[in-house]
Amino acid sequence: MSTTTDEGLPPGRETGRRPASDQGRPALTPAQARLRGQLAIGARSLSLGGHDDFNQGQVSARLPGSRTFQIKGALTGFDECRPEDVVPADVDPDAPPHRLAPPELALHQAVYEARPDVNAVVHSHAPHTLVFGATDLTVRPVSHDGAYFEERLPRFTLTSNTILDIATGRAVADALGGAPALLLRNHGGLVVGKSLKHAVVLAHLLERACRLQLMAEAVPGGYHSSSAADVEAKREFIYGDLAVRSYWEHSVRGVLRTWPEAVAW
Numbered sequence: 261m262s263t264t265t266d267e268g269l270p271p272g273r274e275t276g277r278r279p280a281s282d283q284g285r286p287a288l289t290p291a292q293a294r295l296r297g298q299l300a301i302g303a304r305s306l307s308l309g310g311h312d313d314f315n316q317g318q319v320s321a322r323l324p325g326s327r328t329f330q331i332k333g334a335l336t337g338f339d340e341c342r343p344e345d346v347v348p349a350d351v352d353p354d355a356p357p358h359r360l361a362p363p364e365l366a367l368h369q370a371v372y373e374a375r376p377d378v379n380a381v382v383h384s385h386a387p388h389t390l391v392f393g394a395t396d397l398t399v400r401p402v403s404h405d406g407a408y409f410e411e412r413l414p415r416f417t418l419t420s421n422t423i424l425d426i427a428t429g430r431a432v433a434d435a436l437g438g439a440p441a442l443l444l445r446n447h448g449g450l451v452v453g454k455s456l457k458h459a460v461v462l463a464h465l466l467e468r469a470c471r472l473q474l475m476a477e478a479v480p481g482g483y484h485s486s487s488a489a490d491v492e493a494k495r496e497f498i499y500g501d502l503a504v505r506s507y508w509e510h511s512v513r514g515v516l517r518t519w520p521e522a523v524a525w
């Protein structure tokens with residue numbers, strides 16, 4: 261019996277979402293299943309932070325050291341993502357992709373391939389990040405958020421199109437280098453982290469840093485920004501691992517207030 265429609269979509273997708281099949285892949289380990297639930301919560305948190313653009317944008321994560329990862333499926337928006345909407349993927353671009361893998365899978369593969377320290381990736385079309393990337397502005401420590409990204413927020417300008425192949429994905433990963441985030445000019449943002457918590461929290465920070473600096477840039481007479489000493493202190497204290505964990509937990513509470521069913525994820 262066929263499990264897809266002529267369009268290659270799971271049956272009933274238009275009227276009610278069904279779980280994304282794993283196509284006979286091995287059952288998830290408890291750690292993978294937990295990560296899938298965390299990815300759904302991370303996606304909802306990104307939605308609450310203004311990262312929605314229909315079903316576009318992705319969040320992915322892997323268990324440290326793994327050659328496989330999990331990623332939000334192509335048809336699902338951040339605002340509606342459930343654990344069963346997350347699909348498995350391989351870092352190897354030659355591995356056959358899941359039928360619901362998003363078109364920008366290559367972007368995630370290239371980043372995981374290039375950055376063993378990275379275990380989670382967020383790509384979105386968040387509006388302030390996108391507009392900031394369209395300018396020639398350099399990110400400044402206008403706010404705490406801007407302090408995090410100062411001098412480590414490159415731009416990718418080779419194309420503004422969707423990242424559809426591994427060669428372009430690798431060019432993005434090259435531009436990213438060792439940075440925590442990158443602006444895709446006229447497209448959106450890319451944020452990476454050593455954990456899903458880090459990547460989601462940093463994606464919120466990036467959008468806020470861009471929004472606040474764009475506001476400051478619009479004020480006649482210019483603005484002040486933090487000193488180098490303050491920037492260093494902020495990175496250590498405000499964005500240390502313990503603090504990032506508390507921001508993530510705050511985000512999770514917001515998700516649970518909005519979608520109480522997520523408590524089961």
Ligand SMILES: [Zn+2]
Nearest residue numbers: 317364422448
């Ligand atoms: Zn995109």
